[in-house]
Amino acid sequence: MPIKKRGTGLTAVADAWQLADIDVTASYPIRPYTAVMAEVAKRIANGLMKCEMVHGEGEHAQFSIAHGASMAGARATTGSSGVGVAYAFETYSPIAGGRCPIQALIADRTLDPPGDFGSEHTECLNLRDNGWIYGWAENAQESLDNSLMFFRIGEDPDIMLPQIVAMDGYFVSHIAQDYEMPDQEQVDKFLPPFKPQFRLDVNNPVIMGPQIEPEMGPPLEWDRNVVMDRVKEKIVAVTEEFGKIFGRKYAPFVEEYMTDDADMVFLLQGAHAVTCRSAIRYLRQAGYKVGMCRLRWFRPFPDTALKAILPKFKVVGVVDTNTSYGAAGGSGVLLVETRASVSEVPGKPLIQGFTSGLGGETITHEEFFKMAEMMKMTLEAGRIIQDAVWVNFNDYLPAVSEVQAAEQQVAQTKE
Amino acid sequence: MSKTYKQVPFAAIVPSPTVSNEHMVTGNWRYLRPVVDKGQCTQCKTCWIFCPDACVDFSKDEGVDFNLKYCKGCGVCSSVCPVGAISRVPELDFDE
Ligand code: SF4
Numbered sequence: 001m002p003i004k005k006r007g008t009g010l011t012a013v014a015d016a017w018q019l020a021d022i023d024v025t026a027s028y029p030i031r032p033y034t035a036v037m038a039e040v041a042k043r044i045a046n047g048l049m050k051c052e053m054v055h056g057e058g059e060h061a062q063f064s065i066a067h068g069a070s071m072a073g074a075r076a077t078t079g080s081s082g083v084g085v086a087y088a089f090e091t092y093s094p095i096a097g098g099r100c101p102i103q104a105l106i107a108d109r110t111l112d113p114p115g116d117f118g119s120e121h122t123e124c125l126n127l128r129d130n131g132w133i134y135g136w137a138e139n140a141q142e143s144l145d146n147s148l149m150f151f152r153i154g155e156d157p158d159i160m161l162p163q164i165v166a167m168d169g170y171f172v173s174h175i176a177q178d179y180e181m182p183d184q185e186q187v188d189k190f191l192p193p194f195k196p197q198f199r200l201d202v203n204n205p206v207i208m209g210p211q212i213e214p215e216m217g218p219p220l221e222w223d224r225n226v227v228m229d230r231v232k233e234k235i236v237a238v239t240e241e242f243g244k245i246f247g248r249k250y251a252p253f254v255e256e257y258m259t260d261d262a263d264m265v266f267l268l269q270g271a272h273a274v275t276c277r278s279a280i281r282y283l284r285q286a287g288y289k290v291g292m293c294r295l296r297w298f299r300p301f302p303d304t305a306l307k308a309i310l311p312k313f314k315v316v317g318v319v320d321t322n323t324s325y326g327a328a329g330g331s332g333v334l335l336v337e338t339r340a341s342v343s344e345v346p347g348k349p350l351i352q353g354f355t356s357g358l359g360g361e362t363i364t365h366e367e368f369f370k371m372a373e374m375m376k377m378t379l380e381a382g383r384i385i386q387d388a389v390w391v392n393f394n395d396y397l398p399a400v401s402e403v404q405a406a407e408q409q410v411a412q413t414k415e
Numbered sequence: 416m417s418k419t420y421k422q423v424p425f426a427a428i429v430p431s432p433t434v435s436n437e438h439m440v441t442g443n444w445r446y447l448r449p450v451v452d453k454g455q456c457t458q459c460k461t462c463w464i465f466c467p468d469a470c471v472d473f474s475k476d477e478g479v480d481f482n483l484k485y486c487k488g489c490g491v492c493s494s495v496c497p498v499g500a501i502s503r504v505p506e507l508d509f510d511e
Protein backbone atom coordinates (compact mmCIF):
# COMPACT_ATOMS: atom_id res chain seq x y z
CA MET A 1 0.00 0.00 0.00
CA PRO A 2 1.31 3.46 -0.82
CA ILE A 3 1.97 5.48 2.34
CA LYS A 4 0.50 8.96 2.91
CA LYS A 5 3.25 11.20 4.19
CA ARG A 6 3.92 14.74 5.17
CA GLY A 7 7.34 15.90 4.10
CA THR A 8 9.35 18.14 1.81
CA GLY A 9 10.59 17.83 -1.74
CA LEU A 10 13.85 16.55 -0.32
CA THR A 11 12.37 13.81 1.86
CA ALA A 12 10.26 12.88 -1.16
CA VAL A 13 13.39 12.44 -3.28
CA ALA A 14 15.02 10.47 -0.45
CA ASP A 15 11.94 8.23 -0.60
CA ALA A 16 12.42 7.81 -4.34
CA TRP A 17 16.10 6.95 -3.85
CA GLN A 18 15.19 4.45 -1.17
CA LEU A 19 12.59 2.84 -3.42
CA ALA A 20 15.05 2.84 -6.33
CA ASP A 21 17.53 1.06 -4.05
CA ILE A 22 20.46 3.26 -5.08
CA ASP A 23 23.93 1.79 -4.62
CA VAL A 24 26.03 4.91 -4.09
CA THR A 25 25.34 8.51 -3.18
CA ALA A 26 28.01 11.20 -3.16
CA SER A 27 27.49 14.15 -0.86
CA TYR A 28 28.81 17.58 0.00
CA PRO A 29 26.80 20.02 2.10
CA ILE A 30 25.25 23.18 0.74
CA ARG A 31 21.82 24.58 1.52
CA PRO A 32 19.18 23.64 0.49
CA TYR A 33 20.54 20.36 -1.01
CA THR A 34 21.99 19.39 2.40
CA ALA A 35 18.65 18.17 3.70
CA VAL A 36 18.54 15.23 1.28
CA MET A 37 22.04 14.15 2.25
CA ALA A 38 21.08 14.29 5.93
CA GLU A 39 17.93 12.34 5.21
CA VAL A 40 19.77 9.60 3.30
CA ALA A 41 22.50 9.38 5.98
CA LYS A 42 19.81 8.88 8.62
CA ARG A 43 18.14 6.15 6.61
CA ILE A 44 21.43 4.33 6.09
CA ALA A 45 22.17 4.55 9.83
CA ASN A 46 18.69 3.24 10.66
CA GLY A 47 19.04 0.35 8.23
CA LEU A 48 16.28 1.59 5.93
CA MET A 49 18.65 2.02 3.02
CA LYS A 50 21.59 -0.09 1.97
CA CYS A 51 23.81 2.25 0.07
CA GLU A 52 27.34 3.53 0.15
CA MET A 53 27.55 7.19 1.01
CA VAL A 54 30.78 8.87 -0.03
CA HIS A 55 31.55 12.38 1.07
CA GLY A 56 33.48 14.50 -1.42
CA GLU A 57 35.80 17.35 -0.48
CA GLY A 58 33.78 19.64 -2.74
CA GLU A 59 31.17 19.44 -5.47
CA HIS A 60 33.68 18.69 -8.22
CA ALA A 61 34.78 15.62 -6.28
CA GLN A 62 31.21 14.82 -5.37
CA PHE A 63 30.03 14.60 -8.99
CA SER A 64 33.23 12.76 -9.95
CA ILE A 65 32.56 10.13 -7.30
CA ALA A 66 29.07 9.54 -8.66
CA HIS A 67 30.57 9.40 -12.16
CA GLY A 68 33.09 6.75 -11.13
CA ALA A 69 30.45 4.74 -9.28
CA SER A 70 28.24 4.78 -12.35
CA MET A 71 31.14 3.58 -14.53
CA ALA A 72 31.50 0.67 -12.15
CA GLY A 73 27.85 -0.22 -12.69
CA ALA A 74 26.26 1.40 -9.65
CA ARG A 75 22.98 3.30 -9.58
CA ALA A 76 24.50 6.49 -8.22
CA THR A 77 23.07 9.80 -7.10
CA THR A 78 24.36 13.15 -5.98
CA GLY A 79 23.17 16.75 -5.95
CA SER A 80 23.84 20.33 -4.99
CA SER A 81 22.58 23.90 -5.02
CA GLY A 82 23.69 27.35 -6.16
CA VAL A 83 27.44 27.89 -6.30
CA GLY A 84 27.98 24.19 -5.58
CA VAL A 85 26.37 23.38 -8.92
CA ALA A 86 28.77 25.84 -10.55
CA TYR A 87 31.82 24.36 -8.84
CA ALA A 88 31.12 20.93 -10.36
CA PHE A 89 30.79 22.38 -13.84
CA GLU A 90 33.71 20.61 -15.49
CA THR A 91 32.21 17.22 -14.71
CA TYR A 92 28.87 17.64 -16.49
CA SER A 93 29.91 17.08 -20.07
CA PRO A 94 32.16 14.08 -19.37
CA ILE A 95 29.42 12.39 -17.34
CA ALA A 96 26.86 12.86 -20.12
CA GLY A 97 29.33 12.16 -22.93
CA GLY A 98 30.49 9.02 -21.12
CA ARG A 99 26.80 8.06 -20.99
CA CYS A 100 26.76 7.54 -17.23
CA PRO A 101 23.13 7.86 -16.11
CA ILE A 102 23.67 9.22 -12.61
CA GLN A 103 20.89 11.22 -11.02
CA ALA A 104 21.48 14.60 -9.40
CA LEU A 105 19.07 16.53 -7.28
CA ILE A 106 19.34 20.26 -7.69
CA ALA A 107 17.36 22.39 -5.26
CA ASP A 108 17.82 25.85 -6.70
CA ARG A 109 19.68 28.60 -4.98
CA THR A 110 20.91 31.92 -6.33
CA LEU A 111 24.46 32.26 -7.53
CA ASP A 112 26.72 34.73 -5.71
CA PRO A 113 26.83 37.65 -5.40
CA PRO A 114 25.02 38.31 -3.22
CA GLY A 115 25.15 35.31 -0.93
CA ASP A 116 21.43 34.82 -1.12
CA PHE A 117 19.77 31.52 -0.16
CA GLY A 118 16.64 31.99 -2.24
CA SER A 119 15.60 30.06 -5.29
CA GLU A 120 16.52 31.10 -8.82
CA HIS A 121 16.75 28.66 -11.71
CA THR A 122 19.95 30.19 -13.10
CA GLU A 123 22.53 27.77 -11.69
CA CYS A 124 20.78 24.71 -13.05
CA LEU A 125 20.02 26.32 -16.41
CA ASN A 126 23.71 27.18 -16.78
CA LEU A 127 24.50 23.55 -17.54
CA ARG A 128 21.80 23.20 -20.19
CA ASP A 129 24.20 22.57 -23.06
CA ASN A 130 25.99 19.64 -21.49
CA GLY A 131 23.72 16.76 -22.43
CA TRP A 132 21.89 16.17 -19.16
CA ILE A 133 18.15 15.62 -19.21
CA TYR A 134 16.06 17.53 -16.71
CA GLY A 135 12.96 19.36 -15.70
CA TRP A 136 11.43 21.12 -12.71
CA ALA A 137 8.97 19.64 -10.24
CA GLU A 138 6.34 21.90 -8.73
CA ASN A 139 5.85 20.06 -5.44
CA ALA A 140 7.08 17.16 -3.30
CA GLN A 141 4.92 14.57 -5.03
CA GLU A 142 6.17 15.51 -8.46
CA SER A 143 9.79 15.50 -7.20
CA LEU A 144 9.38 11.91 -6.07
CA ASP A 145 7.61 10.91 -9.26
CA ASN A 146 10.14 12.72 -11.46
CA SER A 147 13.00 10.99 -9.70
CA LEU A 148 11.54 7.57 -10.55
CA MET A 149 10.64 8.56 -14.12
CA PHE A 150 14.05 10.12 -14.72
CA PHE A 151 15.90 6.98 -13.55
CA ARG A 152 13.76 4.94 -15.89
CA ILE A 153 14.36 7.20 -18.89
CA GLY A 154 18.03 7.94 -18.20
CA GLU A 155 19.00 4.32 -17.59
CA ASP A 156 17.15 3.01 -20.64
CA PRO A 157 19.76 1.19 -22.79
CA ASP A 158 18.69 3.36 -25.76
CA ILE A 159 19.35 6.54 -23.78
CA MET A 160 22.00 6.26 -21.03
CA LEU A 161 22.05 9.89 -19.93
CA PRO A 162 22.41 11.61 -16.56
CA GLN A 163 19.38 13.37 -15.16
CA ILE A 164 18.61 16.25 -12.84
CA VAL A 165 15.59 16.30 -10.62
CA ALA A 166 15.29 20.07 -10.35
CA MET A 167 13.14 21.87 -7.82
CA ASP A 168 12.81 25.37 -6.45
CA GLY A 169 14.88 25.69 -3.31
CA TYR A 170 12.79 26.17 -0.15
CA PHE A 171 9.43 26.41 -1.95
CA VAL A 172 9.61 22.73 -2.87
CA SER A 173 12.69 21.55 -1.01
CA HIS A 174 11.71 22.75 2.47
CA ILE A 175 7.98 23.43 2.77
CA ALA A 176 6.19 20.50 4.40
CA GLN A 177 3.38 19.15 2.26
CA ASP A 178 1.34 16.01 1.78
CA TYR A 179 2.43 13.39 -0.68
CA GLU A 180 2.25 9.69 -1.27
CA MET A 181 5.19 7.32 -1.11
CA PRO A 182 4.49 4.52 -3.60
CA ASP A 183 4.68 0.86 -2.87
CA GLN A 184 7.96 -1.00 -3.36
CA GLU A 185 6.15 -3.50 -5.58
CA GLN A 186 4.90 -0.76 -7.89
CA VAL A 187 8.39 0.68 -8.16
CA ASP A 188 9.95 -2.71 -8.86
CA LYS A 189 7.45 -3.16 -11.67
CA PHE A 190 8.27 0.26 -13.11
CA LEU A 191 12.03 0.50 -12.61
CA PRO A 192 14.20 -2.50 -13.51
CA PRO A 193 17.63 -2.87 -11.84
CA PHE A 194 20.44 -0.88 -13.47
CA LYS A 195 22.43 -3.18 -15.75
CA PRO A 196 24.69 -1.18 -18.05
CA GLN A 197 26.16 -2.89 -21.09
CA PHE A 198 29.64 -1.64 -20.22
CA ARG A 199 31.15 -1.18 -16.83
CA LEU A 200 34.56 -1.17 -15.23
CA ASP A 201 35.27 -4.81 -14.56
CA VAL A 202 38.71 -6.33 -13.94
CA ASN A 203 37.74 -9.49 -15.77
CA ASN A 204 36.71 -7.63 -18.88
CA PRO A 205 38.78 -4.45 -18.91
CA VAL A 206 37.63 -1.47 -20.97
CA ILE A 207 38.76 2.13 -21.26
CA MET A 208 36.14 4.80 -20.63
CA GLY A 209 36.76 8.36 -21.72
CA PRO A 210 39.87 7.73 -23.83
CA GLN A 211 41.63 10.36 -25.88
CA ILE A 212 40.13 10.24 -29.37
CA GLU A 213 41.35 11.52 -32.71
CA PRO A 214 39.86 14.76 -34.10
CA GLU A 215 38.03 12.93 -36.90
CA MET A 216 36.21 10.87 -34.29
CA GLY A 217 34.79 13.94 -32.57
CA PRO A 218 31.95 14.83 -34.95
CA PRO A 219 30.35 11.35 -35.00
CA LEU A 220 30.53 11.20 -31.21
CA GLU A 221 28.80 14.56 -30.87
CA TRP A 222 26.25 13.55 -33.52
CA ASP A 223 25.41 10.53 -31.39
CA ARG A 224 24.90 12.73 -28.31
CA ASN A 225 22.66 14.97 -30.37
CA VAL A 226 20.56 12.15 -31.81
CA VAL A 227 19.94 10.56 -28.43
CA MET A 228 18.19 13.74 -27.24
CA ASP A 229 15.47 13.20 -29.85
CA ARG A 230 15.08 9.63 -28.66
CA VAL A 231 14.62 10.96 -25.11
CA LYS A 232 11.48 12.78 -26.28
CA GLU A 233 9.90 9.53 -27.44
CA LYS A 234 10.82 7.81 -24.18
CA ILE A 235 9.33 10.64 -22.13
CA VAL A 236 5.96 10.11 -23.80
CA ALA A 237 6.01 6.34 -23.28
CA VAL A 238 7.37 6.40 -19.73
CA THR A 239 5.03 9.15 -18.49
CA GLU A 240 2.11 7.15 -19.80
CA GLU A 241 3.30 3.93 -18.17
CA PHE A 242 3.94 5.78 -14.92
CA GLY A 243 0.33 6.94 -14.90
CA LYS A 244 -0.92 3.40 -15.39
CA ILE A 245 1.15 1.90 -12.59
CA PHE A 246 0.97 4.70 -10.01
CA GLY A 247 -2.32 6.35 -10.93
CA ARG A 248 -0.84 9.82 -11.25
CA LYS A 249 -1.16 11.17 -14.77
CA TYR A 250 1.22 13.88 -15.89
CA ALA A 251 1.34 15.68 -19.19
CA PRO A 252 4.52 14.43 -20.84
CA PHE A 253 5.89 17.89 -21.64
CA VAL A 254 3.54 20.78 -20.97
CA GLU A 255 0.79 20.93 -18.38
CA GLU A 256 -2.05 23.18 -19.51
CA TYR A 257 -4.29 24.93 -16.99
CA MET A 258 -7.49 26.72 -18.05
CA THR A 259 -6.25 27.03 -21.61
CA ASP A 260 -9.38 25.84 -23.44
CA ASP A 261 -10.72 29.30 -24.25
CA ALA A 262 -7.69 31.34 -23.23
CA ASP A 263 -6.34 34.26 -25.30
CA MET A 264 -3.30 34.60 -23.16
CA VAL A 265 -1.21 32.25 -21.03
CA PHE A 266 1.58 32.39 -18.52
CA LEU A 267 4.40 30.03 -19.47
CA LEU A 268 6.65 28.94 -16.62
CA GLN A 269 8.19 25.99 -14.81
CA GLY A 270 8.49 24.89 -11.19
CA ALA A 271 6.82 25.89 -7.96
CA HIS A 272 5.54 29.32 -9.00
CA ALA A 273 2.88 27.43 -10.97
CA VAL A 274 1.05 26.88 -7.68
CA THR A 275 0.54 30.63 -7.11
CA CYS A 276 -0.04 31.15 -10.81
CA ARG A 277 -3.03 28.78 -10.81
CA SER A 278 -4.71 30.55 -7.92
CA ALA A 279 -4.00 33.97 -9.47
CA ILE A 280 -5.62 32.72 -12.66
CA ARG A 281 -8.80 31.77 -10.78
CA TYR A 282 -9.10 35.39 -9.56
CA LEU A 283 -8.23 36.77 -12.99
CA ARG A 284 -10.92 34.61 -14.57
CA GLN A 285 -13.48 36.10 -12.19
CA ALA A 286 -12.33 39.54 -13.29
CA GLY A 287 -12.90 38.59 -16.92
CA TYR A 288 -9.36 37.87 -18.11
CA LYS A 289 -9.28 34.91 -20.49
CA VAL A 290 -5.98 33.67 -19.15
CA GLY A 291 -4.43 30.24 -18.59
CA MET A 292 -1.10 28.62 -17.85
CA CYS A 293 1.40 26.35 -19.60
CA ARG A 294 3.84 24.70 -17.23
CA LEU A 295 6.92 23.03 -18.67
CA ARG A 296 7.68 19.64 -17.15
CA TRP A 297 10.96 19.30 -19.06
CA PHE A 298 13.65 21.79 -19.88
CA ARG A 299 16.11 19.40 -21.59
CA PRO A 300 15.15 18.18 -24.00
CA PHE A 301 13.21 21.42 -24.49
CA PRO A 302 9.59 20.66 -25.41
CA ASP A 303 9.69 22.63 -28.66
CA THR A 304 7.51 20.18 -30.59
CA ALA A 305 4.81 20.32 -27.92
CA LEU A 306 4.95 24.13 -27.83
CA LYS A 307 4.66 24.34 -31.62
CA ALA A 308 1.36 22.52 -31.31
CA ILE A 309 0.05 24.29 -28.22
CA LEU A 310 1.08 27.95 -28.41
CA PRO A 311 -0.60 28.99 -31.70
CA LYS A 312 -3.93 28.53 -29.86
CA PHE A 313 -3.21 31.74 -27.95
CA LYS A 314 -2.68 35.38 -28.88
CA VAL A 315 -0.22 36.35 -26.16
CA VAL A 316 2.19 34.21 -24.18
CA GLY A 317 3.83 35.70 -21.10
CA VAL A 318 7.02 33.79 -20.37
CA VAL A 319 7.92 34.12 -16.70
CA ASP A 320 11.66 33.73 -16.19
CA THR A 321 12.82 33.07 -12.65
CA ASN A 322 16.42 33.10 -13.83
CA THR A 323 18.86 35.58 -15.30
CA SER A 324 20.71 35.52 -18.59
CA TYR A 325 22.20 38.99 -18.75
CA GLY A 326 22.36 40.30 -22.28
CA ALA A 327 20.25 37.50 -23.73
CA ALA A 328 18.05 38.15 -26.77
CA GLY A 329 14.80 39.69 -25.55
CA GLY A 330 16.30 40.97 -22.31
CA SER A 331 14.70 38.38 -20.05
CA GLY A 332 15.92 34.93 -19.14
CA VAL A 333 16.54 31.57 -20.74
CA LEU A 334 12.91 30.44 -21.05
CA LEU A 335 12.02 33.41 -23.24
CA VAL A 336 14.82 32.67 -25.69
CA GLU A 337 13.96 28.98 -25.92
CA THR A 338 10.22 29.62 -26.22
CA ARG A 339 10.61 32.19 -28.96
CA ALA A 340 13.01 29.93 -30.84
CA SER A 341 10.60 27.01 -30.54
CA VAL A 342 7.76 28.75 -32.38
CA SER A 343 9.62 31.34 -34.45
CA GLU A 344 8.80 29.63 -37.76
CA VAL A 345 5.26 28.57 -36.88
CA PRO A 346 2.46 30.30 -38.80
CA GLY A 347 -0.05 31.96 -36.51
CA LYS A 348 2.42 32.10 -33.64
CA PRO A 349 1.40 34.27 -30.68
CA LEU A 350 3.11 37.41 -29.41
CA ILE A 351 5.66 36.25 -26.87
CA GLN A 352 6.28 38.64 -24.01
CA GLY A 353 9.15 38.14 -21.56
CA PHE A 354 8.78 38.79 -17.83
CA THR A 355 11.49 38.45 -15.22
CA SER A 356 10.16 37.87 -11.73
CA GLY A 357 10.66 35.78 -8.60
CA LEU A 358 14.41 36.41 -8.39
CA GLY A 359 16.41 36.10 -5.18
CA GLY A 360 13.96 33.60 -3.78
CA GLU A 361 10.99 35.98 -3.75
CA THR A 362 7.55 34.53 -4.27
CA ILE A 363 5.72 35.82 -7.29
CA THR A 364 2.66 37.24 -5.59
CA HIS A 365 -0.89 37.38 -6.86
CA GLU A 366 -0.44 41.08 -7.37
CA GLU A 367 2.54 40.47 -9.64
CA PHE A 368 0.66 37.90 -11.68
CA PHE A 369 -2.21 40.43 -11.96
CA LYS A 370 0.21 43.06 -13.23
CA MET A 371 1.62 40.68 -15.81
CA ALA A 372 -1.90 39.75 -16.93
CA GLU A 373 -2.74 43.42 -17.33
CA MET A 374 0.38 44.00 -19.42
CA MET A 375 -0.42 40.94 -21.55
CA LYS A 376 -3.89 42.34 -22.11
CA MET A 377 -2.42 45.65 -23.28
CA THR A 378 -0.15 43.72 -25.67
CA LEU A 379 -3.14 41.74 -26.90
CA GLU A 380 -5.10 44.91 -27.60
CA ALA A 381 -2.14 46.62 -29.25
CA GLY A 382 -1.49 43.53 -31.38
CA ARG A 383 2.28 43.95 -31.00
CA ILE A 384 5.00 43.76 -28.37
CA ILE A 385 4.83 47.10 -26.53
CA GLN A 386 8.03 46.72 -24.57
CA ASP A 387 10.58 43.92 -24.38
CA ALA A 388 12.67 43.00 -21.36
CA VAL A 389 10.10 43.60 -18.65
CA TRP A 390 11.37 43.07 -15.13
CA VAL A 391 8.23 43.04 -13.01
CA ASN A 392 8.16 45.97 -10.51
CA PHE A 393 11.11 47.65 -12.25
CA ASN A 394 9.96 48.69 -15.70
CA ASP A 395 6.33 47.62 -16.02
CA TYR A 396 4.46 49.14 -18.94
CA LEU A 397 1.23 49.77 -17.07
CA PRO A 398 -0.79 52.99 -17.49
CA ALA A 399 -0.34 53.79 -13.79
CA VAL A 400 3.42 53.45 -14.18
CA SER A 401 3.54 55.74 -17.21
CA GLU A 402 1.40 58.31 -15.38
CA VAL A 403 3.82 58.29 -12.45
CA GLN A 404 6.76 58.59 -14.85
CA ALA A 405 5.13 61.49 -16.69
CA ALA A 406 4.39 63.25 -13.40
CA GLU A 407 7.99 62.76 -12.26
CA GLN A 408 9.27 64.18 -15.54
CA GLN A 409 7.02 67.20 -15.14
CA VAL A 410 8.29 67.79 -11.62
CA ALA A 411 11.87 67.49 -12.83
CA GLN A 412 11.22 70.00 -15.61
CA THR A 413 9.71 72.57 -13.24
CA LYS A 414 12.78 72.20 -11.03
CA GLU A 415 15.16 72.98 -13.90
CA MET B 416 29.57 12.80 -51.59
CA SER B 417 29.34 12.86 -47.87
CA LYS B 418 32.44 12.73 -45.78
CA THR B 419 33.51 9.49 -44.13
CA TYR B 420 34.37 9.88 -40.49
CA LYS B 421 36.34 7.59 -38.25
CA GLN B 422 33.60 5.85 -36.31
CA VAL B 423 33.74 5.56 -32.57
CA PRO B 424 32.02 2.93 -30.46
CA PHE B 425 29.26 3.86 -27.96
CA ALA B 426 30.49 6.63 -25.63
CA ALA B 427 33.98 5.93 -27.01
CA ILE B 428 34.22 2.94 -24.69
CA VAL B 429 36.90 0.63 -26.02
CA PRO B 430 38.36 -2.68 -24.85
CA SER B 431 41.57 -2.17 -22.93
CA PRO B 432 44.37 -2.21 -25.49
CA THR B 433 46.73 -5.14 -25.56
CA VAL B 434 49.05 -3.43 -28.03
CA SER B 435 50.16 0.18 -28.02
CA ASN B 436 48.64 2.63 -30.47
CA GLU B 437 51.46 4.05 -32.59
CA HIS B 438 49.19 6.91 -33.74
CA MET B 439 48.70 8.23 -30.26
CA VAL B 440 52.21 8.43 -28.79
CA THR B 441 51.81 10.79 -25.86
CA GLY B 442 55.14 10.51 -24.04
CA ASN B 443 56.86 13.20 -26.09
CA TRP B 444 55.69 16.12 -23.96
CA ARG B 445 57.36 14.71 -20.82
CA TYR B 446 60.13 16.92 -19.46
CA LEU B 447 61.06 14.95 -16.34
CA ARG B 448 61.81 11.26 -16.86
CA PRO B 449 61.28 8.74 -14.05
CA VAL B 450 64.42 6.72 -13.40
CA VAL B 451 64.43 3.81 -10.98
CA ASP B 452 67.38 2.83 -8.82
CA LYS B 453 67.04 -0.95 -9.00
CA GLY B 454 69.36 -1.40 -6.06
CA GLN B 455 66.98 0.49 -3.80
CA CYS B 456 63.72 -0.82 -5.28
CA THR B 457 62.02 -3.42 -3.07
CA GLN B 458 59.63 -4.47 -5.86
CA CYS B 459 56.62 -3.51 -3.78
CA LYS B 460 54.74 -2.46 -6.96
CA THR B 461 53.22 0.65 -5.42
CA CYS B 462 54.30 2.70 -8.44
CA TRP B 463 52.80 0.08 -10.77
CA ILE B 464 49.43 0.46 -9.04
CA PHE B 465 49.47 4.24 -8.92
CA CYS B 466 50.64 5.26 -12.39
CA PRO B 467 47.55 6.93 -13.88
CA ASP B 468 48.55 5.87 -17.39
CA ALA B 469 49.63 2.28 -16.76
CA CYS B 470 53.17 3.13 -17.83
CA VAL B 471 55.01 1.16 -15.17
CA ASP B 472 56.00 -2.25 -16.50
CA PHE B 473 56.84 -4.88 -13.99
CA SER B 474 58.47 -8.29 -14.32
CA LYS B 475 59.95 -10.60 -11.73
CA ASP B 476 63.34 -10.67 -13.46
CA GLU B 477 63.67 -7.06 -14.54
CA GLY B 478 61.69 -5.38 -11.77
CA VAL B 479 60.35 -1.91 -12.54
CA ASP B 480 60.63 -0.30 -15.98
CA PHE B 481 58.84 2.61 -17.57
CA ASN B 482 57.04 2.71 -20.89
CA LEU B 483 58.51 5.99 -22.04
CA LYS B 484 56.41 6.11 -25.21
CA TYR B 485 53.40 7.01 -23.06
CA CYS B 486 54.80 8.13 -19.69
CA LYS B 487 53.91 11.82 -19.18
CA GLY B 488 56.48 12.39 -16.47
CA CYS B 489 53.80 13.37 -13.98
CA GLY B 490 55.86 12.10 -11.06
CA VAL B 491 53.12 10.21 -9.25
CA CYS B 492 55.28 7.07 -9.21
CA SER B 493 58.18 8.89 -7.62
CA SER B 494 55.91 10.54 -5.03
CA VAL B 495 54.35 7.27 -3.90
CA CYS B 496 57.49 5.13 -3.85
CA PRO B 497 57.95 4.30 -0.16
CA VAL B 498 61.74 4.00 -0.41
CA GLY B 499 62.44 6.91 -2.74
CA ALA B 500 63.82 4.68 -5.48
CA ILE B 501 62.42 6.77 -8.34
CA SER B 502 64.07 10.03 -9.25
CA ARG B 503 62.93 12.54 -11.88
CA VAL B 504 65.62 13.48 -14.34
CA PRO B 505 65.29 16.35 -16.87
CA GLU B 506 64.79 15.04 -20.42
CA LEU B 507 67.56 17.33 -21.70
CA ASP B 508 70.07 15.29 -19.69
CA PHE B 509 69.45 12.33 -22.00
CA ASP B 510 70.81 11.91 -25.49
CA GLU B 511 67.63 10.36 -26.90
S1 SF4 C 1 55.92 9.68 -14.25
FE1 SF4 C 1 53.67 9.48 -14.18
S2 SF4 C 1 53.16 8.61 -16.17
FE2 SF4 C 1 55.33 8.28 -15.90
S3 SF4 C 1 55.51 6.27 -15.00
FE3 SF4 C 1 55.49 7.72 -13.30
S4 SF4 C 1 53.36 7.82 -12.71
FE4 SF4 C 1 53.39 6.92 -14.74
Ligand code: SF4
Nearest residue numbers: 456457459460462496
Ligand atom coordinates in the same frame (compact mmCIF):
# COMPACT_ATOMS: atom_id res chain seq x y z
S1 SF4 D 1 57.21 1.94 -5.55
FE1 SF4 D 1 59.42 2.14 -5.41
S2 SF4 D 1 60.04 0.34 -4.28
FE2 SF4 D 1 57.95 -0.05 -4.95
S3 SF4 D 1 58.22 -1.11 -6.91
FE3 SF4 D 1 58.02 1.05 -7.40
S4 SF4 D 1 60.15 1.76 -7.50
FE4 SF4 D 1 60.19 -0.19 -6.44
